[in-house]
Amino acid sequence: MEHAPRSTDRPLACVVMAGGKGTRMRSTLPKVLHPIWGRSLLGWVIAAVHEAGADRIVVVVPPDAADAVAAVAGDATTVVQPDQLGTGDAVRCALPALEGFDGDVLIVSGDTPLLTAELLSDLLAAHAASGAAGTAASFRSDDPAQYGRVIRGADDTIRIVEAKDATAAELAVNEVNAGLYVFAIDALRPALAGLTSDNAQGEFYLPDVVPAIAATGRAVRAAEISDASLLLGVNTRVELAEAAQLLRYRIIEAHLLLGAGIVDPTTTYIDVSVELEPDCVVHPFTILRGSTRLASGAEAGPHSVLTDAILEPGAQAGPFAHLRAGTHLYAGARVGAFAETKNAEIGARSRIPHLSYVGDATIGEDSNIGAGNITANYDGEQKHRTIIGNRVRTGSDTVFVAPVEIGDDAVTGAGSIITHDVPAGALGIARARQVIKEHYAKRKRDA
Numbered sequence: 001m002e003h004a005p006r007s008t009d010r011p012l013a014c015v016v017m018a019g020g021k022g023t024r025m026r027s028t029l030p031k032v033l034h035p036i037w038g039r040s041l042l043g044w045v046i047a048a049v050h051e052a053g054a055d056r057i058v059v060v061v062p063p064d065a066a067d068a069v070a071a072v073a074g075d076a077t078t079v080v081q082p083d084q085l086g087t088g089d090a091v092r093c094a095l096p097a098l099e100g101f102d103g104d105v106l107i108v109s110g111d112t113p114l115l116t117a118e119l120l121s122d123l124l125a126a127h128a129a130s131g132a133a134g135t136a137a138s139f140r141s142d143d144p145a146q147y148g149r150v151i152r153g154a155d156d157t158i159r160i161v162e163a164k165d166a167t168a169a170e171l172a173v174n175e176v177n178a179g180l181y182v183f184a185i186d187a188l189r190p191a192l193a194g195l196t197s198d199n200a201q202g203e204f205y206l207p208d209v210v211p212a213i214a215a216t217g218r219a220v221r222a223a224e225i226s227d228a229s230l231l232l233g234v235n236t237r238v239e240l241a242e243a244a245q246l247l248r249y250r251i252i253e254a255h256l257l258l259g260a261g262i263v264d265p266t267t268t269y270i271d272v273s274v275e276l277e278p279d280c281v282v283h284p285f286t287i288l289r290g291s292t293r294l295a296s297g298a299e300a301g302p303h304s305v306l307t308d309a310i311l312e313p314g315a316q317a318g319p320f321a322h323l324r325a326g327t328h329l330y331a332g333a334r335v336g337a338f339a340e341t342k343n344a345e346i347g348a349r350s351r352i353p354h355l356s357y358v359g360d361a362t363i364g365e366d367s368n369i370g371a372g373n374i375t376a377n378y379d380g381e382q383k384h385r386t387i388i389g390n391r392v393r394t395g396s397d398t399v400f401v402a403p404v405e406i407g408d409d410a411v412t413g414a415g416s417i418i419t420h421d422v423p424a425g426a427l428g429i430a431r432a433r434q435v436i437k438e439h440y441a442k443r444k445r446d447a
Ligand code: UD1
Pocket: 017, 018, 019, 020, 021, 060, 081, 083, 084, 085, 086, 087, 088, 089, 090, 109, 110, 111, 146, 147, 148, 149, 160, 161, 162, 176, 177, 178, 179, 204, 205, 206, 207, 233
């Protein structure tokens, strides 16, 4: 993805608040690690923040999630918030990790996966343009409910009042605090140090840094965001599903605009890491996962699942194909109905048209695997490879007991259990000879 241009040369750090317990997810998995299209909730936030130009990212997590989050946080630093004392406390916990940093700090929540780099860049641009020491993103809401209210004062400065602390007049305000901010760190540090928890919830409120900064004679302003859907926060699995749906279309729309053919976006599921070249085609009811890549002219689906698979130009998988990790279809290769592949190199123009399992295998070019072929790749302890050459024709229901190798132009007889290599050009046949018992039906009847 392209990096959005930064509107200022000031260094940018980011604090991701993810210290909440996420109990409403009713899950043993920490909330911010729930996956959406191959990336965690937190991963989506970090990607947007990175793209917006943050050089240093600090993620604040609860103690029990520290190890799991650190494992996926990449070059972001994780810090533990020992007790959940509020958003102000969360950011305060992040400060030691920003020791020596001088610049702006973007503050986001770890559970808002719809944030875009564009939105963050707009916020940073508004912050830079106004020259304020702090800028809080706000939006208009018809149902402001529990959101903090943004109360605008003289000279475009603001206060933020939590709903639980607000007067009736303040509650009537429909401009609300998005929970997304940028502060000059030299204004933020002393303001955080002076926070108290003297409020309705007994918490250290991050928005209370606003009056503290104002008291030093520096301004904090609000920047109104028009598309509030980008701020959707995930607290329950209902909201997780809602966010996933929106991100699903975002991924698909980006591919469509770059020329990939996606026949039915409503039944197509594509991980964020999948690569689609222009003029590939994804048919309905298809799931593309992980590092799957479809070259131009390749087709996947309908009703297929592809994980970490590569389809070269003109390759086809489907209908009803299951391509597992490490499947590589070279140009014009085909995997058809009810076939499963794994860790398999399938050479140019080779075909596995139906009802087969091909795992830990290498198939050359222009070979045809008959219906119902199985590579018996596992002896109960180890996996072994099946190697099939070029222009091979395998009979229906061939079982390859690996390790085994079939030479170029070789043929196997239908129903064969191939336990030994078949040399190039040879026929391998391994099955009991047919026995004919004449007049069997009559004899049975007369008995
Ligand atoms: C906060 C704002 C509110 C704003 C709303 C927008 C405060 C006091 N209020 O409300 O003005 O309208 O966001 O969604 O900031 N977190 C921690 N540690 C904590 C508490 C929270 O890391 O001790 C994290 C949460 O994991 C979450 C984020 O901070 O990612 C926001 O916390 P949340 O409880 O959702 O904020 P609200 O109190 O609802």
